[in-house]
Amino acid sequence: MAKSLPVAVESDSSEKWEAQMRKGCLEMAVLASLWHGKLYGLEILRTLERDSQLILSEGTIYPILNRLRTEGLLQAQWVEAEAGHPRKYYELTAAGRERAGRMAEMWTEFSAGLGSLIEPVLKLARKTSLGRSRKESWL
C-alpha cells in the first residue's frame, strides 16, 4: 500500500506545482488578454486577475511583455493619457495574433485529450470533499 505524504510536504509540493503551472501558461494568457485591443501593463494585470483569476506578481508581467515585444509578438507605444502621464500600451502584432490562436488550439486539444483521464479523479475528489464538508456541518 502506498504511503501517504506528510500533510505539510504534500501541501508544499502542491503549491509548487500550481505555481509552475501558472507560470507555464503566462505567455498565452498575456497574448489572450490583448486579443480585443491595446492595453497598458496594469490593465493587463487587472484583466488577467478578473478574467482568468491568474494573479501575478507585478514584477513578473513587465519582463514578459518586454520579451514578447522583442520577439515581435507585441508592439508597444507610449500614449499621453488623461492621468497626466504617458502610458505604454501594448497590442498584438499579426505574428502575435497567429501565435495566440495556435496556443489556444493546442491548449484546447491537450485539455480535451486529458480531460477524460482526470474525470474519475475529479469526481472522487469532489465526492470526498462533499462528504467531508457534510461531516463538518454535523459537528
Added chain:
Amino acid sequence: MTNDARVNEYLAELRRALTGMTVAEREDIVEEIRTHIRERAGDALANIDETLAGLGPAQELAEQYRTGLLVQKARRSISPLLILRAALRWALTGVEGTVVFLIAVFGYLMGVGFLLLALLKPIFPQRTGLWIGPDAFEFTIRTGVLPGSTPALHEVLGWWFIPVCAIIGSLALIATTKLLQFLMKRFRWRNPLAQAILATGALTTGWGSLG
C-alpha cells in the same frame, strides 16, 4: 526618506542592474516601471511599500528582463559564447534549461576538440591521427609508447586527418548552434509546463478550483 526618494532609489538600482542592453531600452523599462508605481500607488504614493513589494527587489526584476533578452538574442546569434551564456542562465531556471545547457556543453566541447586535433596534427604528426586497431577507433593524440610500435594499432588518415577533423569540428559547432537555436525557439512557447497545465483540466474547472 520620503516616498519620492524611495521610488527614485529603487529606479536607480534597477537602472544600474539592467546591463547588456542599450541606453534607450534601459530607460524605456525604467520609465514603464516608474509609470506603474505612479499608477498603482496613486499621486501621493500612499501605498508605496505594497507597490514596491509587488515589483520585487530591483535586482531580481532586472534579472528577469536580462534573462528574457539574453535568450532572445541567443536565438538569433551564432556566437557559441552568447548561446552558452544564455543556456547557463536558462539552466538555473529549471530542468529544460539544464538539458539545453548540457547539450550545448557537449556539442561545443566536441566541436572544439576536433578543431584542436586538426591544429595539433602538424605539431605532433606521429602521435595525432585516427587510430584503428582490434579494439580501437579513436581520433586522438596518443601519449606514452609511440604509435607504430604496436603493430595492431595503426593510423589510417595521414595528412587527411587535418581536413577531416576540421570538417567534423565545424559541423559539430554548426549543428549544436542550430539545435540550440531550435530548442530555444521551441521551448519559449511550447513550454512543457504549459502543457502540464492542460492536464489539470484547468480550462474547464477554472483557476479558482486549483487553489
